[in-house]
Every structure is written in C-alpha cells, then in structure tokens.
Amino acid sequence: MITLTLPDGSKREFENGTTGLQVAESISSGLARNALSITWNKQIFDLNRVIPADGNITINTWDSEDGKYTFWHSSAHILAEAVQSFFPDAKFAIGPPIENGFYYDIDFGDHKVSAEDLEKIENKMMDLVKQKLTFTRKEVSKADALSYFTEKGDPYKLELIDGLEDGQITFYTQGDFTDLCRGPHLPDTSQIKAVKLMSLAGAYWRGDENNKQLTRIYGITFPKKSLLDEYLVRLEEAKKRDHKKLGKQLQLFMFNPMVGRGLPVWLPKGTTIRRILEAFLRDELLKRGYQEVITPHIGNLELYKTSGHYPYYSDSQFAPITVEDEQYMLKPMNCPHHHQVYSSEPRSYRDLPIRLAEFGSVYRYEQSGELNGLSRVRGFTQDDAHIYCTEDQLAQELDNAIDLTQLVFKTFDMPVKTRLSFRDPENTAKYAGTDEMWNHAESVIHKVADDMGLDYFIGIGEAAFYGPKFDFIVQDAIGRKWQLGTVQVDYVMPERFGLQYVGSDNSKHRPVIIHRAPFGSMERFLSILIEHFAGDFPLWLSPVQVRLLSISETYNAFTDEVAKKLRAKGLRVETDTRNEQIGGKIREAETEKIPYMAIIGEKEAESNSLAIRRHKMGNQGSIEVDAFIAKLVEEVETKAMPPSFQKNA
Numbered sequence: 001m002i003t004l005t006l007p008d009g010s011k012r013e014f015e016n017g018t019t020g021l022q023v024a025e026s027i028s029s030g031l032a033r034n035a036l037s038i039t040w041n042k043q044i045f046d047l048n049r050v051i052p053a054d055g056n057i058t059i060n061t062w063d064s065e066d067g068k069y070t071f072w073h074s075s076a077h078i079l080a081e082a083v084q085s086f087f088p089d090a091k092f093a094i095g096p097p098i099e100n101g102f103y104y105d106i107d108f109g110d111h112k113v114s115a116e117d118l119e120k121i122e123n124k125m126m127d128l129v130k131q132k133l134t135f136t137r138k139e140v141s142k143a144d145a146l147s148y149f150t151e152k153g154d155p156y157k158l159e160l161i162d163g164l165e166d167g168q169i170t171f172y173t174q175g176d177f178t179d180l181c182r183g184p185h186l187p188d189t190s191q192i193k194a195v196k197l198m199s200l201a202g203a204y205w206r207g208d209e210n211n212k213q214l215t216r217i218y219g220i221t222f223p224k225k226s227l228l229d230e231y232l233v234r235l236e237e238a239k240k241r242d243h244k245k246l247g248k249q250l251q252l253f254m255f256n257p258m259v260g261r262g263l264p265v266w267l268p269k270g271t272t273i274r275r276i277l278e279a280f281l282r283d284e285l286l287k288r289g290y291q292e293v294i295t296p297h298i299g300n301l302e303l304y305k306t307s308g309h310y311p312y313y314s315d316s317q318f319a320p321i322t323v324e325d326e327q328y329m330l331k332p333m334n335c336p337h338h339h340q341v342y343s344s345e346p347r348s349y350r351d352l353p354i355r356l357a358e359f360g361s362v363y364r365y366e367q368s369g370e371l372n373g374l375s376r377v378r379g380f381t382q383d384d385a386h387i388y389c390t391e392d393q394l395a396q397e398l399d400n401a402i403d404l405t406q407l408v409f410k411t412f413d414m415p416v417k418t419r420l421s422f423r424d425p426e427n428t429a430k431y432a433g434t435d436e437m438w439n440h441a442e443s444v445i446h447k448v449a450d451d452m453g454l455d456y457f458i459g460i461g462e463a464a465f466y467g468p469k470f471d472f473i474v475q476d477a478i479g480r481k482w483q484l485g486t487v488q489v490d491y492v493m494p495e496r497f498g499l500q501y502v503g504s505d506n507s508k509h510r511p512v513i514i515h516r517a518p519f520g521s522m523e524r525f526l527s528i529l530i531e532h533f534a535g536d537f538p539l540w541l542s543p544v545q546v547r548l549l550s551i552s553e554t555y556n557a558f559t560d561e562v563a564k565k566l567r568a569k570g571l572r573v574e575t576d577t578r579n580e581q582i583g584g585k586i587r588e589a590e591t592e593k594i595p596y597m598a599i600i601g602e603k604e605a606e607s608n609s610l611a612i613r614r615h616k617m618g619n620q621g622s623i624e625v626d627a628f629i630a631k632l633v634e635e636v637e638t639k640a641m642p643p644s645f646q647k648n649a
Helices: 020-026 031-032 065-086 113-131 142-152 155-162 225-240 244-251 268-287 303-307 335-342 391-411 435-452 492-496 522-533 551-566 582-591 602-607 625-637
Strands: 001-005 013-014 038-042 044-045 055-061 101-107 138-140 169-174 177-180 194-204 214-221 299-300 321-323 325-331 354-364 379-389 415-420 456-460 469-475 481-490 514-517 545-549 573-576 596-600 609-614 618-624
Touching: 020 031, 020 038, 020 055, 038 065, 038 177, 044 065, 055 065, 065 101, 065 113, 065 138, 065 169, 065 177, 065 194, 065 214, 113 194, 113 214, 138 415, 138 514, 142 155, 142 169, 142 177, 142 325, 155 177, 169 214, 194 415, 214 225, 244 522, 268 354, 268 379, 268 391, 268 522, 299 303, 303 325, 303 335, 303 492, 335 354, 335 514, 379 391, 379 522, 391 435, 391 469, 391 481, 391 514, 415 435, 435 481, 481 492, 481 522, 492 514, 545 551, 545 582, 551 573, 551 602, 551 625, 573 582, 582 596, 596 602, 602 609, 602 618, 609 625, 618 625
Parallel strands: 001 055, 415 456, 545 573, 545 596
Antiparallel strands: 001 013, 038 044, 038 055, 101 214, 138 169, 169 177, 194 214, 299 325, 321 325, 354 379, 379 514, 415 469, 469 481, 481 514, 596 609, 609 618
C-alpha cells in the first residue's frame, strides 16, 4: 500500500500500482472528469501514470497553474503534429507551455510562414483534438532516442538528447507525431475545445544569436469556447491599456536612442506621478521608523564580489570600468551599499532595528530584444530598504514590512496573493549559506505567513540566492497577474560583510537582514499602474487634476483667480484660455484623461461657481468654487478610486 496526503491534510491509502486518475475517481466522479494531471511531491505527472510511492498529491484541474501547464504543454504537441502534416520536412526544436498558452520553435527551411499558413494549421489542430488522440508515454534508451531522431533528420532533438542521461529519456506520441518530452500531458486531446494561434516571431536556437533563427508560433487553447472568447476580449482591452501607447499619449515618459536603449526619460507629467508615489511611501516610512540614505550609482567591484552579485550574475550586469588602479561597476543592487552604512559605526542591540531606505537607481544589462517599455529596462529605481534586526525582532519586522506592502496594493485596489519563495532542496549548490540558515529562515517565513493569515502558496526554487522571501502576486483591473513587491530574509550577507552588533551579553552577534521593496521597481510598477487604470488615474495621483476651460477671453481673469485658489490648496490645475470652441477644449481634456474639467462662462463668473464635467462621466452640474475645492481636497485625502474605475477580473 501507499499513503497519499491530500491538499486538505487528510491521508488515504491506495494499493501499489494506483494511477492519478484512480485517486481522482476515489474522491469524486466530477473531479475525475475535470482532472488534467496530478502533482505528486512537487512533480507533475500524467493522470494515467502509476504513483511511485508515498507523498503529497494534488489533482490538477483547469483552475490550477499545474493544470494549465499540462493543458498547454499538450497543446504544443498538437500544434507540432498539425505543422508536420503540412510541412513534413519541418524540424522541431522546443515547444513549452508559457504563462498564457504555449509556443513551438520550428525550422521551416526556406518556407516563410504566412497568416494563411497559421489559419490552416489552426484548423488542422481543431480536427486533431476532435479525434480524441491518446498521449502515450514511453521510456527509451539514449541509443534508441538518437537512432529515432537521426533517421527523422531532426538536429535540434539530437542536440537535446546529447545533454540527457541514459535512463532519463521519454517520448510522447499522439496520432502521427512523436516528440522527445518529459511530460506531463493530458490523457487525450478531447478536453481541448478551443484553439487560437496568436502570432509569429523569430527565435534563435537556444537563445544564441550565433545560432540559426527559427520560427516561433505562439498559441493558446481552452477547455471551453467561451473562455477563448473572454480571453480575446481581455487581450483587446490590454492593447488599449498598453502603457507604451498611453505613456506617449499622456506625455508621461519617453525613450530616445541618443540617451540609450532601455533608459527611460521621465517627462514632467510622469515625473509628477513618480514623485507623488514616492511621497506616499515616504510618509509611511516616516511613520514606521525608517531613515533614508543616498548611495552612488557606481561602486567598487570588490563590493559586489563580496556580496556575490559579481561574478555570479555578470551576464545581467554591465561590464566593469577601470579608473586609475580600481575597477568600478554600475550599481546592480542597493543592498551592498546599505551594508556599508550599517557597518560605518559600532552597533548595539539597543540600536536595533535599524531601517535604511532609499529610492536607489540600479542598472542591469538586458538584451535589446527583451526590452519592453517601462516593464523591462536597463536603468530603474527601486524603493529599497534594508532592516537590520535581532533574531527576536525578526518576526515583528517581517510583519511590519508585509503590512506596508499590503497597504500599497490595497490603496490601488489590487487583490494580492503571496508566494513563499523557498530554495530547491534538489539543487542547493545555487544558494549561499548553510542548511541550518535556510531551514530556520523558511520556518520563520512560514510561521509569519500563518500568523498573519496570508493567502499564500509555496514556490520551490523561487528564493533569492541568499535567502527565502515573500513575493506578492497582484491582480490588475482586467484580471492579469503580476509579481510586485518582495520581503526577503537574509542570513548570508551579514556573514559575508562581517556585520555585527553588541548584544545584552556584551558579546558580538550577527544581525538578520530583511530586504524589502513594496513597489519593487518604480518603472515596472508605473507600467502596471498605467495599464491597471488605463491612464485614468485617481485624482490624488493625476498629474493634472483640474483643467479650467474659459468660454471666452472675457472670463480669463476669473479663470486665473479660480486657478490661484485651487493651487493654494495644493491642487494641480491648468487653465485653457485659448480663443477656441469650448467643445474642442473638452475633447482635448478628455483625450488627456484630465479627471475634472471646470467650464467658466458668464453665469459662472457672476455666481462664483463652476460648471463641472468628470472624465468619462460627463456633465456633473454647477457648484460653488469653495465647495468644489473642498470636494477635491476630500477626494485627494481619501485616495478615492475614479468613479469610472471598474475591475473586470
């Protein structure tokens, strides 16, 4: 017999030779119908595979990440089979599932794939899934695997097999297509009810530009046609919200080749939003006992060698530069600099916790093909902080740091889930520190998550190289998920930098470090925020909160007088006193997504009032000037959402 532990903690016994499908059937027939695969001891298995031994088991359905992984992995094989039916000489590279769907990299030889090709491949995929083709797993020897793909003439598979150990190679076959694959896959193709091939792209084999460029076909599939329809609607909405397009339309930021790829330049309106966000966080930092520091944009190479950022992450860093007899590097992280601040003077347990914060600019080398607006750049600013505390203070400081992060997401009406990012116990070589450090740090994180009642899941292998962490996954207004913000526990850097404090026993001790960044990167956070609000920012965050529109020059003096009153209350206001039609002025303000428009004519000037329009909401009637100012101030102070803001998650 084997004993399996279900997600609710209950245990059940099954006979040796039991499959995942049989476990699902023992729970309920409905679960068995919807099951796609199982996760056994963190490994995803086919439903019809025999469960090897005791362990934890989850039945994966469409609603789970592992279920979608299985679904889209199988769909990539269907894509390959459809391609093979039209292009029998095509050579196949890799076809993995991704966050939304899947892709397959294919060498089509001299044929250039067209939109017409995609359409017929998509139709063929639908024909194949209707045939209820079974996915069959087969273990093969390395010699047999090499023989099969040599005969088939597929150099990419042969190269992959060269890197595999004998006894670890499996093939999957469905219909007329056999692929080198470790799985998992669906029992058969019948659960795939909707198919859409999304786009074509070029991709170098193994990401190396010295290798041949292949054709990458992106696709997505669903178990219901309605889910595909909803996805396509969300995709169209996402295009409208593209922060690159809105950033240009609203004059928030720009990129210029003379400045350099991946180096954003913030325009006045974008700078206003950034400064407001920084002020919002600074107010919270002040309440919570943080001290701000400023550190240089470059540092001595020895600093990053000590931290371990160099040479271990040299591929993602700019090359060092030599100045006289020293080598310097553009700052990839703020933490090594902050550790020098901590060690600049003797510390006592009475001084701790010490909370150092900085809006610090850092630089990472990203390949030009990976750059994407503000979401992937080469220079960005982190809302970084490092908390140096005693072991006894650790849990409370984690609680405080998480509370601050949750406050940020709540302010912007972003639901959040938490990932406890732990190291991979099967690959400990990639992590610094001792097993004792890691086990203790992970146990502390687990307990804090339970005590705070966080909605969390565990991500094995997602830890930083120096410690486990809390990562926060937020959901935006149209249901997309983003990783934003992190809180990390670090026992490694205190050792590497020799950080100390004198304890109550008069002996020297190592502090624990908490790395904390609620926004993460200001650039990436702004890219997500722009799309979350579709550029229709809450009043407190809008670079221009009110535009006063004068009907004619006769009322310009009153318009300027109202503007002065608004500015005196700290409100950001523009006046439009041009000799233009009022309808045109309104349309311009709407296009620029100004939250409030106040129209001023004879009636308003005589009654000391304003005719108010709200962006997207139209005419709001007339209101006395002081009452309007009071309304705006209240909306800013409460950080209210725009009335037109709707979440379509």
